[in-house]
Every structure is written in structure tokens, then in C-alpha cells.
Amino acid sequence: MGDEESKKWVLMVTAQAPTNMSVIKYWGKRDETLILPINDSISVTFDLQHLSTITTVSVSPTFLHDRLWLNGKEFSLSGDKYQRCLKEIRSCAGDVEDEKKGIKITKKDWENLHLHIASYNNFPTAAGLASSASGFACLVFALAKLMNLKEDNGKLSAIARQGSGSACRSLYGGFVKWFMGKNDDGSDSFAVQLADEKHWDDLLIVIPVVSSRQKETSSTRGMRESVETSTLIQYRAKEVVPKRIVEMEEAIKNRDFQSFARLTCAESNQFHAVCLDTSPPLFYMNDTSHRIITCVENWNHSEGSPQVAYTCDAGPNVVLFAQNRKVAALLLQRLFFHFPPHPDTDLKSYVLGDTSILQDVGIQDMKDVEALSPPPETKDDIAQKYKGDVSYFICTRPGKGPVLLSDEGQALLNPETGLP
Ligand SMILES: Nc1ncnc2c1ncn2[C@@H]1O[C@H](COP(=O)(O)OP(=O)(O)OP(=O)(O)O)[C@@H](O)[C@H]1O
Numbered sequence: 001m002g003d004e005e006s007k008k009w010v011l012m013v014t015a016q017a018p019t020n021m022s023v024i025k026y027w028g029k030r031d032e033t034l035i036l037p038i039n040d041s042i043s044v045t046f047d048l049q050h051l052s053t054i055t056t057v058s059v060s061p062t063f064l065h066d067r068l069w070l071n072g073k074e075f076s077l078s079g080d081k082y083q084r085c086l087k088e089i090r091s092c093a094g095d096v097e098d099e100k101k102g103i104k105i106t107k108k109d110w111e112n113l114h115l116h117i118a119s120y121n122n123f124p125t126a127a128g129l130a131s132s133a134s135g136f137a138c139l140v141f142a143l144a145k146l147m148n149l150k151e152d153n154g155k156l157s158a159i160a161r162q163g164s165g166s167a168c169r170s171l172y173g174g175f176v177k178w179f180m181g182k183n184d185d186g187s188d189s190f191a192v193q194l195a196d197e198k199h200w201d202d203l204l205i206v207i208p209v210v211s212s213r214q215k216e217t218s219s220t221r222g223m224r225e226s227v228e229t230s231t232l233i234q235y236r237a238k239e240v241v242p243k244r245i246v247e248m249e250e251a252i253k254n255r256d257f258q259s260f261a262r263l264t265c266a267e268s269n270q271f272h273a274v275c276l277d278t279s280p281p282l283f284y285m286n287d288t289s290h291r292i293i294t295c296v297e298n299w300n301h302s303e304g305s306p307q308v309a310y311t312c313d314a315g316p317n318v319v320l321f322a323q324n325r326k327v328a329a330l331l332l333q334r335l336f337f338h339f340p341p342h343p344d345t346d347l348k349s350y351v352l353g354d355t356s357i358l359q360d361v362g363i364q365d366m367k368d369v370e371a372l373s374p375p376p377e378t379k380d381d382i383a384q385k386y387k388g389d390v391s392y393f394i395c396t397r398p399g400k401g402p403v404l405l406s407d408e409g410q411a412l413l414n415p416e417t418g419l420p
């Protein structure tokens with residue numbers, strides 16, 4: 001790194017990481033700084049195409065300090081969660097050499113070099129769709145590539161965990177378990193993959209997006225208040241979750257949808273019971289979330305066995321798992337009937353993600369949505385329509401873990417200036 005001209009280089013890496021949805025919930029920390037949870041959790045990773053974060057990380061001797069642009073706007077990196085991740089990553093960084101560009105960075109140079117980071121979430125940020133999960137997983141994964149870290153995914157998951165707990169599960173595709181660990185230093189609190197995304201490829205995921213508004217109480221604050229005030233949370237962590245973890249692992253291993261659905265719904269409901277048991281109570285679901293759950297419960301009940309599992313995090317959006325494609329189509333018919341769009345909405349903005357399912361639903365345009373008849377299990381008095389209460393639907397499936405994007409056209413920073 002000698003004369004002025006050779007100091008102008010910018011080195012960058014772009015990666016894409018998925019978000020995940022827990023089916024055994026993480027709620028409550030035993031260590032706030034290191035982000036160590038009070039129980040294990042299990043999640044399903046979503047397809048990168050539909051719910052993910054793209055992050056470009058870059059380094060250059062010309063950068064004066066670390067900077068982040070989130071969804072196009074500069075965002076402060078001063079928060080502890082970012083500082084902890086950056087510090088940990090820098091401490092594990094390796095040597096990097098790019099002979100063509102004449103770049104040579106040694107392990108200790110990373111202490112003094114600054115980073116420019118740009119990130120984009122392809123779904124609403126901070127609306128309970130786990131943007132912090134894909135966001136921190138992507139940040140850590142991309143930096144690990146840029147800085148040539150030799151650590152395995154388990155170690156990277158433990159670094160991402162320190163940005164946001166649920167992020168540690170987004171380092172893998174498919175079905176993922178986060179071990180709470182026992183050690184005070186957090187060294188045994190990391191995620192592992194239980195099964196990859198191909199293991200259970202019948203499952204389809206439907207997300208009626210209820211609201212994209214930012215929520216009132218962040219997960220971080222909400223779970224702190226629950227730990228401080230709820231009596232139910234301790235019983236849940238010690239008595240309920242350990243058994244459910246074993247049962248859920250078994251259900252996933254055997255692709256046993258009945259057990260998967262029973263556990264997933266029970267977990268969601270107990271998590272929200274803990275929220276209500278918090279003082280002051282945390283209301284994350286709204287009337288639309290309740291109506292979606294009731295619709296699913298009624299249908300499951302009328303069929304005599306679960307067709308669809310629901311789960312809802314710290315926000316009003318409900319995530320629905322359908323046993324297979326046929327069930328997903330029947331589910332969409334029901335949801336489209338109860339939650340039609342506002343007039344003048346086109347089909348393209350009403351249904352996002354894998355829209356091929358629309359053929360199975362028999363929907364070609366908006367007229368077909370309007371013409372849907374009430375689901376047979378619906379009693380006349382509740383065959384109601386709530387126009388516009390669901391803004392749009394995302395159809396997706398379990399997907400793979402983070403990937404590198406080698407096409408420079410997908411970078412979010414200018415390769416010459418390192419600016420967005
Ligand atoms: N792409 C990203 N890169 C870096 N940080 C991100 C990114 N996306 C989100 N974040 C961080 O995560 C925060 C939002 O996290 P928060 O936990 O409040 O909501 P959420 O993750 O959408 O919901 P959930 O409660 O389901 O985790 C943002 O304010 C920001 O600090």
C-alpha cells in the first residue's frame with residue numbers, strides 16, 4: 001500500500017441471506033450483552049428469492065470511518081449490536097491478497113481499515129418479519145468473506161447472534177436449531193442445521209402481510225420486559241420448551257405435519273400468552289391476525305386434522321405453513337375470500353413471491369378473486385369480508401442459507417468510490 005495512486009483501491013463482497021421464522025420461539029435473554037437466550041429455539045429458513053437481505057461490504061484505505069446505508073438511507077453503526085459484531089469479526093479476520101489489484105491486507109491491518117456497508121431488505125423492515133435476522137446474518141456472512149475468516153458457520157452464527165439473537169439461525173437453510181448454551185461467555189450458544197431445505201420440500205409458506213408499519217415495542221425491549229415481569233416465561237423456558245424441542249426435532253425428522261402443526265400453533269399461542277403476561281402487556285397481534293388464526297383453526301377443525309400451521313412473531317403478521325401445494329391453494333382461496341384487496345389493486349401487487357400457485361387456486365385476474373365463494377366450513381354469520389386488511393400475500397417455501405453474489409451488477413456500492 002505504497003504511493004497515493006495505489007491507495008485508491010476498493011475491495012468489496014456482496015452476499016444475500018434469508019430470513020427465518022421460528023416454530024419454537026426465542027423470547028427472553030439470560031445475558032443481554034452477549035445475547036444468550038433462556039431456551040433453545042427452532043426455525044424454518046425462507047426462500048432467498050422472496051424474503052431476504054442483500055448486503056455489500058467494502059473496504060478501502062480511503063474510507064475515514066465505518067458507515068452503513070440501510071434501504072438507501074444512512075443508518076448509524078454506533079449501536080452496541082453493530083459494534084459487537086464488527087469487533088468480533090475484525091478479531092477473527094485473516095490475510096487477504098489480490099495480486100491483480102495490488103492489494104495486500106494483513107490480519108492486523110483490519111483494525112485500522114474502515115468499512116462501507118450497504119444493505120437492502122426485499123420486505124418490510126421491523127414489521128415482525130425478522131429483518132434483523134437476515135440483516136445481521138448477511139452482514140456477518142459478507143464480512144467473513146471479505147475478511148477471509150477461516151471460522152465455520154457455527155462460529156459465524158455465534159457472531160451474528162450478538163447482532164440479533166434470531167440472526168444466528170439465518171446462517172443456514174432449511175430447519176435450524178439454536179442451542180441456548182450454558183457457558184457464561186456464550187461459546188456454546190450457536191445454531192446448527194437440523195435438515196436442509198430439500199428434506200421437506202412439500203411445505204409451502206403463505207404470509208398475509210397485515211401491516212408494514214414499524215411496531216411499537218421492539219423484540220429486544222419486549223422480551224426484556226417479559227423476563228422482568230412475566231411469571232409464565234420462566235415456567236415456559238424450563239418446563240415447556242425443552243419437551244417441545246425434542247418433539248419438534250422428531251416431527252421435522254419424520255416430516256410429521258400433524259405434530260409440526262400442533263407444536264407450531266401451540267408455541268405461537270404461548271409466546272403471545274407470555275406477551276400478555278408481561279407488565280404492561282405487549283399486544284403484537286391485531287384483529288386481522290386474530291381473524292386469520294380463527295379462519296385456519298375453523299378449517300383445521302372442520303377437516304378433523306391440521307391442514308395449516310400458523311405462527312406469529314412480535315408483530316401482526318401471521319406466517320402460515322401449508323402441508324402441500326393442494327392445501328396451500330385451498331388456504332389461499334379462503335384468505336382471498338375473507339381479505340380481498342382494495343379496489344384497483346392489481347393481482348401482481350396483491351400476490352408476491354411464488355405466484356405459480358395462483359394457477360392451482362384458479363385465479364387469473366382480480367375478477368376471479370371477487371367471485372370466490374365462502375369456504376364451506378364458514379358459518380353464515382362469520383362469512384365476512386375484511387377488504388384491504390391484508391395489504392398483500394407473500395407465497396414462499398423453505399430455502400437455502402446465505403450465498404455470495406459474484407455478479408458485480410448486484411453490488412449496492414459503487415466499485416470505484418465505495419459509496420451507494
Ligand atoms: N439489512 C439490514 N442490515 C443491518 N441491520 C438491519 C437490517 N435490517 C434490519 N436491521 C436492523 O434490525 C432492526 C429491526 O429489528 P427488529 O428486531 O426491531 O425487527 P424485525 O427483525 O423486523 O422483527 P422481529 O421482531 O421478528 O425480529 C433495524 O432497526 C436495524 O437495526
Ligand SMILES: C[C@@](O)(CCOP(=O)(O)OP(=O)(O)O)CC(=O)O
Pocket residue numbers: 021022024025026027035041130132133163164165166167219220221313314
Ligand atoms: C419473536 C421472535 O421473533 C423474537 C426475535 O427476537 P430478535 O432476534 O429480533 O431479538 P434480539 O435478540 O433482541 O435482537 C422469536 C424468534 O425469532 O424466535
